[in-house]
Amino acid sequence: MTYTENVFCIGLFILGVLTVHSQRALITTMPDELNVLSDSCLQIPCAFEIPNIYSSDFNKSTNISGVWLKGATNFGNNPSIVIFNSSETDSTYQGQIIGNLFKKNCTTVFYNVKNSYTDKYFFRIDTNGPYRATDTYKQIEIFVQDVPPIPTMTDSVEVKEGTPVSLNCSAVAPCPEHPPKLTWTLPTKSTPEEQLQENPDQTKSVVSMVTFTPSYLQNKKNITCTAVYPVGTSYETAEITRTLNVLFSPKDTSASISPSVPVSVGSCVNLTCSSTANPPVTNYTWFRISEGKPTQVSFTQNYTLNVTVEDGGLYYCEATNDVGFQSSKEVLLPIKGQDKPVSLLVYGIVGGFSVIMLIVILIAFFGWKRKPRFPEQLERTDNHLEQNSVYDNQDIVKGKTEEQAEDQSEEIHYGEIDFSKQRPKETPAVAKDRDQGQESEYSEVKVTRR
Numbered sequence: 419m420t421y422t423e424n425v426f427c428i429g430l431f432i433l434g435v436l437t438v439h440s441q442r443a444l445i446t447t448m449p450d451e452l453n454v455l456s457d458s459c460l461q462i463p464c465a466f467e468i469p470n471i472y473s474s475d476f477n478k479s480t481n482i483s484g485v486w487l488k489g490a491t492n493f494g495n496n497p498s499i500v501i502f503n504s505s506e507t508d509s510t511y512q513g514q515i516i517g518n519l520f521k522k523n524c525t526t527v528f529y530n531v532k533n534s535y536t537d538k539y540f541f542r543i544d545t546n547g548p549y550r551a552t553d554t555y556k557q558i559e560i561f562v563q564d565v566p567p568i569p570t571m572t573d574s575v576e577v578k579e580g581t582p583v584s585l586n587c588s589a590v591a592p593c594p595e596h597p598p599k600l601t602w603t604l605p606t607k608s609t610p611e612e613q614l615q616e617n618p619d620q621t622k623s624v625v626s627m628v629t630f631t632p633s634y635l636q637n638k639k640n641i642t643c644t645a646v647y648p649v650g651t652s653y654e655t656a657e658i659t660r661t662l663n664v665l666f667s668p669k670d671t672s673a674s675i676s677p678s679v680p681v682s683v684g685s686c687v688n689l690t691c692s693s694t695a696n697p698p699v700t701n702y703t704w705f706r707i708s709e710g711k712p713t714q715v716s717f718t719q720n721y722t723l724n725v726t727v728e729d730g731g732l733y734y735c736e737a738t739n740d741v742g743f744q745s746s747k748e749v750l751l752p753i754k755g756q757d758k759p760v761s762l763l764v765y766g767i768v769g770g771f772s773v774i775m776l777i778v779i780l781i782a783f784f785g786w787k788r789k790p791r792f793p794e795q796l797e798r799t800d801n802h803l804e805q806n807s808v809y810d811n812q813d814i815v816k817g818k819t820e821e822q823a824e825d826q827s828e829e830i831h832y833g834e835i836d837f838s839k840q841r842p843k844e845t846p847a848v849a850k851d852r853d854q855g856q857e858s859e860y861s862e863v864k865v866t867r868r
């Protein structure tokens with residue numbers, strides 16, 4: 419009879435004063451259950467305590483045997499349930515107690531685990547002294563499986579574009595001698611850091627951490643972590659996939675106008691704003707540029723206009739979500755028989771730039787010879803220009819000789835002055851005709867020089 423059994427019998431006869439714990443001669447600590455892969459190894463983290471009344475007996479012993487019992491504790495009737503005895507070499511299960519029993523560490527490894535090992539197990543200690551006990555109150559359940567468990571990945575519920583994010587993938591390592599290898603499939607390059615970690619119940623896990631900075635292009639892309647378990651001479655894999663949810667401010671915001679050809683007053687025009695964003699755009703705003711300043715004209719994605727005379731001009735839209743906002747490029751709403759401010763502006767800039775370039779080039783070529791004459795000429799042609807600038811420019815077109823090219827430089831220069839000086843004073847109607855004239859003049863300048 420063991421101590422446990424003695425105490426248990428006495429406990430039955432003494433009326434209800436003994437607590438369960440006072441009856442335990444051996445108190446083991448181990449996980450409640452373990453999932454393991456067949457053909458792999460299994461490490462059971464195990465420690466034990468011995469109540470004070472028994473510990474002197476335990477301390478006297480010089481030989482300690484760690485014993486595992488399968489399915490039940492009554493090995494007296496059924497010796498086959500003793501599947502492992504650390505003092506015997508011919509145990510049913512191939513294994514080893516790697517913990518130091520004298521230090522109350524009963525950590526055990528079983529090798530070549532078979533599916534038939536699935537069961538509950540009890541731990542027992544036999545010494546060469548009087549101390550012998552089974553912990554009948556604590557069992558561990560072993561589940562042997564053919565496929566490895568699926569790794570776990572940290573829920574990166576939402577990640578923000580441009581903000582570094584770290585993801586952990588964790589795979590249990592029931593056989594820490596042959597831990598699984600973790601590999602990542604990521605939409606971006608990253609170097610994972612892997613380490614073997616101890617869980618609170620002393621079992622081991624392999625944890626791999628990757629850090630990367632997501633871009634909005636990676637939204638909805640999959641991330642996969644694959645665990646490769648060595649099994650015998652082969653391997654088994656298990657993987658987990660997560661879809662990235664990258665929050666980003668509106669991108670590719672563009673404004674379009676339908677129809678895109680000049681429309682007549684009184685007809686309908688659709689201004690459409692498009693954008694991609696996560697979370698989706700909550701707020702579209704349409705602006706019209708009037709007198710150089712943007713004015714809000716609509717808070718809808720699609721802005722339908724019944725065109726009036728004043729509606730022509732430049733428009734843009736702005737898309738907003740929780741993360742930020744983005745403005746589109748400007749688009750022109752052209753109205754039949756009306757000004758084209760955009761093209762005018764563009765031609766003005768291009769023309770002005772060409773003129774400045776010409777002047778620079780011509781000054782570089784001729785300025786040095788003509789230096790004394792230059793200020794005088796400026797004054798003269800300035801007056802000339804006010805009288806008839808169009809003729810001047812027609813002259814330029816015809817100009818072929820060096821002398822004429824020189825004049826050209828002067829006159830083009832005045833053309834530019836004229837543009838900046840006169841424009842603000844003009845009424846739109848006058849400006850239209852005048853500007854169109856200038857527009858063609860500038861075009862001619864370009865043609866002439868190239």
Ligand SMILES: *[C@@H]1O[C@H](CO)[C@@H](O)[C@H](O)[C@H]1NC(C)=O
Nearest residue numbers: 470472473474475476477520
């Ligand atoms: C048995 O040994 C442990 C240390 O190994 C000690 O803490 C304990 O007090 C000893 N028990 C007795 C009854 O001597």
Ligand SMILES: *[C@@H]1O[C@H](CO)[C@@H](O)[C@H](O)[C@H]1NC(C)=O
Nearest residue numbers: 479480481482504505506546
């Ligand atoms: C302890 O057990 C081993 C075999 O497991 C045996 O050879 C040795 O004699 C034993 N020692 C004592 C003191 O019982």
Ligand SMILES: *[C@@H]1O[C@H](CO)[C@@H](O)[C@H](O)[C@H]1NC(C)=O
Nearest residue numbers: 483485493500503505506544
């Ligand atoms: C384990 O082996 C030891 C040494 O051979 C023996 O004294 C002990 O009774 C065995 N335990 C069981 C439960 O068979």
Ligand SMILES: *[C@@H]1O[C@H](CO)[C@@H](O)[C@H](O)[C@H]1NC(C)=O
Nearest residue numbers: 464465516517518523524525
């Ligand atoms: C028990 O022994 C194992 C194997 O040597 C070791 O990894 C573990 O840390 C030990 N446990 C304690 C509580 O010392």
Ligand SMILES: *[C@@H]1O[C@H](CO)[C@@H](O)[C@H](O)[C@H]1NC(C)=O
Nearest residue numbers: 572584585586613625626627
């Ligand atoms: C990932 O694991 C590392 C240790 O490997 C830990 O320091 C970190 O807190 C973990 N991160 C998350 C999000 O769990």
Ligand SMILES: *[C@@H]1O[C@H](CO)[C@@H](O)[C@H](O)[C@H]1NC(C)=O
Nearest residue numbers: 638639640641658659660661
């Ligand atoms: C991403 O993973 C899901 C399952 O998690 C799958 O249905 C989907 O096809 C995958 N997408 C891509 C692009 O691989």
Ligand SMILES: *[C@@H]1O[C@H](CO)[C@@H](O)[C@H](O)[C@H]1NC(C)=O
Nearest residue numbers: 676677686687688689720722
């Ligand atoms: C403008 O949109 C409305 C409905 O959204 C559609 O019926 C109409 O044909 C569109 N007009 C143009 C010019 O695209």
Ligand SMILES: *[C@@H]1O[C@H](CO)[C@@H](O)[C@H](O)[C@H]1NC(C)=O
Nearest residue numbers: 683684685686687723724725
């Ligand atoms: C635009 O408005 C004018 C005047 O309010 C109306 O006569 C015309 O039918 C409208 N055009 C459209 C396409 O709704």
Ligand SMILES: *[C@@H]1O[C@H](CO)[C@@H](O)[C@H](O)[C@H]1NC(C)=O
Nearest residue numbers: 700701702703717736738743
């Ligand atoms: C939409 O955005 C504009 C400016 O971007 C703001 O004035 C307006 O209040 C917003 N509307 C809503 C419903 O959030």
Ligand SMILES: *[C@@H]1O[C@H](CO)[C@@H](O)[C@H](O)[C@H]1NC(C)=O
Nearest residue numbers: 689690691692718719720721
């Ligand atoms: C705006 O128009 C686009 C394209 O015509 C359409 O896909 C979208 O659903 C419309 N949006 C609203 C709010 O009507």
